[in-house]
Amino acid sequence: MSDRRGFLGLRGGRAADEADEPDVWRVIQLARHQDRPYPLDYIERLMPEFEEIHGDRLFSDDPALVAGIGRYHDRPVAVIGHQKGRDTRERTARNFGMAGPEGYRKAMRLMDLADKLDMDLVTLIDTPGAYPGASAEERGQGGAIARSMQRMLRLTVPSVAVVIGEGSSGGALGIGVADRVVMLENTTYSVISPEGGAAILWRDAARSRDAAAAFRPTAASCYRWGIVDAVVPEPPEGAHHDYDEAARLLDGYLERTLRELRRQPPDQRRRLRRERFRRIGAYRGAPTEDGSAPAVGSGDGRSPGGE
Amino acid sequence: MSDRRGFLGLRGGRAADEADEPDVWRVIQLARHQDRPYPLDYIERLMPEFEEIHGDRLFSDDPALVAGIGRYHDRPVAVIGHQKGRDTRERTARNFGMAGPEGYRKAMRLMDLADKLDMDLVTLIDTPGAYPGASAEERGQGGAIARSMQRMLRLTVPSVAVVIGEGSSGGALGIGVADRVVMLENTTYSVISPEGGAAILWRDAARSRDAAAAFRPTAASCYRWGIVDAVVPEPPEGAHHDYDEAARLLDGYLERTLRELRRQPPDQRRRLRRERFRRIGAYRGAPTEDGSAPAVGSGDGRSPGGE
């Protein structure tokens, strides 16, 4: 933690090691710890002034996703984050951080504002997933997430997405298509929660530890896979033990990165952002990098189903 | 009607005369005539192929406002229009052409598409006003109309708005912020319906003829006031007597105007569109056109309420 650069991602070494199974489960518990700092806890510490905005101007306001403008290192900044709620009542009110279409549409409204007023955008990801409810589906949950990603790709201002807890499913990625994507040390980023994955793949929700081990949704793994650009350290016992220090460590990464991103021309930034996401994915059969013949895929050319 | 140019607006002369009171009322009756051609009647005649789109991708589809893409003079074109409905059942289903926020949001979706695919946009205005309902208010009727106007101002493609019947209130203007705005011969464009105006200003809805005479919402008046750029003639007895001829006359104006607009560079077109609307409005006290001292407005400078 004494590393002045303040983020593991550029240290190399240990962070890039593959996490073993018990570690994965421990990280999942930490990422979901009910005392973990939530977006408003970071905002309170990073920004002397913050003004929350409300509503999508279409249907409603979604308390599961907070959005607002704040003063950050003497500049205006736009912030979006999943807010889970601390006690039972707030958790219910905030729907456990599961945003509906109204949340993503509020987020898009703030992105418009960020572009208009030339504000950097920071998103703080911490959700078990987008809200699975009939009403959310009727109002276009899928399209809301898709368009939020689309909107982020079109941003002219710099953007950084930070996984600060649980980053699960499209609900997380909906606000995650940024110039830089980073994870705090004890967080997860995954296609599905371990319970959900266990229920589907093992047909037994109780086998979530197996699912966790298989998904390996830790910061270390995601860093290895190129999903995130850096891993931001937390205080020694985890972010929930020292909010101030957790915020300070995040600040170290954030301020430096936004400054760096601002140096790029907007068009270049947008191009690189597209390229960043376009390149993700491992597969076989691609042509080699010098453009010569493909390694796999020769054959008679008949469509496989037609034989 | 035999004028090959096919639009009164550029003929000058009679069309620019001030209509007298009985004429105004007659035009109002014609504009609302239940047999008048509606957008789909024109579309059927002007476009060999047309595909309607549905839904705002947010909440619902609004049948009071039809939107779609069609083939027009061998080019793709986007069309939006208020559709009133012909028989009682259809009139109810289409809400008498009173669009809700979903209608304006569907329209905006089509505007996005027009911009993306470089299609000219044509809007056909025929509404007693935007739908006055509690649910419409709850879903942001005001903001929907405002944003639809905003979206039209941002269009990169050419746009023409045509009042084909009744153009009443913000519900009409919501799809009326185009490069060119024109009215068919027997149509009206007004801040409010005569009945609504009578109820408010005369405190007696029965005095709608008085209101009509005062508002003078005819094509001739609107042309004189600079609200519309041209008046497109109708068949001798009115558009409802000959749909084919009405469509042919509209076609004559539309095709020529879109071709002319396409010749302008998009940025210039957008600038001129802004300027067009920005200049509307008569008031006293403006500086003279050469920038010399103002005609009115000298005084002690105290704010008028502060004396």
Add this chain to the structure above:
Amino acid sequence: MPPHIHISVDRLRRRRQTTQPPASGGEGRACPECGTHFRAEELARNSRVCTSCDYHFPLSAHPRLDHLADDGTWTELWPELRPADPLRFVDLEPYPDRVERAERSGLREAIVIASMRIGGIACLAAVMDFGYLGGSMGAVVGEKLTRAADRAAERALPLIVVTASGGARMQEGVLALMQMAKTIVAVEELRAARVPLIVVLAHPTTGGVWASFASVGDVTYAEPRALIAFSGPRVIEQTTREKLPETFGRAEAQLAHGQVDAVVDRRELPDRLARVLGILRRPAEPEPGAAATWAREGRQRAARAAQALPALSKRLVGRGGPNGDAESTVHEGEDG
């Protein structure tokens, strides 16, 4: 023509009087909600909010400016703009008579533009006055708002808009309707210049004002219980035969429906605005602000664009002859 507006405004700028305007209350009022009686000074001291039940009394434009602006910092702009009567409109009485009566009450139009400081930050404000013909939007409202936006863009000043309006001014007919589009153009100029637009919705904000500039603020506040709607409750009840609840269209309901960012007690408004302006303050930059450059170029572009306009659209447009009487100009111009 808009480009010329910029040239002459500074000469027209007026120093404000710091005395309390009488428009703010008269001799005293009883709260319509709880019946508590207040003397005018009491009410004014509490920003015309009931100390018992927090009812927000109407606040006209000048006292509103006194309330929002840092002490003694507001200066009215373009107070000389007055309505014309392009339709020669007569309902139960001629439009000019209505205007005259409204002016006799001490107001000059339904909107007042001022430059000012809030929390030390320079900005412009456009404040509507329901007391003047129901805060209705005619050509003067559209023009003043457009000038305010132009100046805000040119000088990179945030624009604060406080609305209170029954909608378009019917006596100006379809020309009033068109002010909706005109004010949206103004908002677009702010966007191009990257200048913040903060909207405060006071009671009532309805019709064409809500359906144009009032609903597209970057940040939007509403005063408690302000009615915010395109169609008013009576029109809706008549058309749809629904019985609307007391809460229909009120600020609190509009917040729940995602239409405003917050409901803010009037007494907290100056601090709240100061905070937002503080957040949105641009950092000092070495290069000249893009906004200022844009506005300068914008003016030149607008002048060029005007040349290219089809003759038709030049009619009745931001005009006003040397004698300041647009009305007669209109008819001379058109009938001749």
Add this chain to the structure above:
Amino acid sequence: MPPHIHISVDRLRRRRQTTQPPASGGEGRACPECGTHFRAEELARNSRVCTSCDYHFPLSAHPRLDHLADDGTWTELWPELRPADPLRFVDLEPYPDRVERAERSGLREAIVIASMRIGGIACLAAVMDFGYLGGSMGAVVGEKLTRAADRAAERALPLIVVTASGGARMQEGVLALMQMAKTIVAVEELRAARVPLIVVLAHPTTGGVWASFASVGDVTYAEPRALIAFSGPRVIEQTTREKLPETFGRAEAQLAHGQVDAVVDRRELPDRLARVLGILRRPAEPEPGAAATWAREGRQRAARAAQALPALSKRLVGRGGPNGDAESTVHEGEDG
């Protein structure tokens, strides 16, 4: 690297077989809605729609292409792309075993790309196959769709996408999730090139596919009764304890909720698509199409951009070593 994809694709293009693929039905089937029994040929003749009740049987990718394309005009592109196993994923069985079994059924991935003509108009199609691992979206789906979009942009060809998917492919973990963003990038390339994207939602279109490219088509059709949802009914019922109606998330309900443009019977789909493509056809222009120019420049830009990428993001990204085995490459690259 994407820029190189364009260079090699033409060599990889395969002529299609015109024989009827067996994947379309086997020996015969009973309609699950009305019980009517059909022989395979009967079903195929009616586009696998029940002649009694209009139930739409699932249609796998190749017969779908036969159905949509003008006779004999479709040619598959990039059939050689195969999943890697970057997570060395094992649930009830190893991921590669699932892949192998899926391939044994005659399919090669959950999406098939083809160039073709519809109503005489050249276009590209990307057709998903629910029969291959539930139509799940892994890296190959993302990559193929991206290549299809690149080519569509480059050659100014409309892209038709037919979806049928349970969502992201869990066995590829968070890398599968990221394909959502990747496909949205692909859609953005189409936008930049002004190329139409027509989406047809077949049963079922759920999860990450609905929440990415499937929901942002320029025109969007759905097949009758297709389930279209981000969260499936079972998940919703478990989470919210609501009992959902039969109609939940079905095409007809999504139409009512404004999420699709029309519900189109499969038998009318080819004509409907031909009509839309006909409408959107660009007029013959003297100058070279902007789209083609864009794509050409785009390729050069992408190559330059790749140089500028931070080293981090180059990991595990569109890779595949000379031996075609990305899996081992990954682990060598990272552990070393």
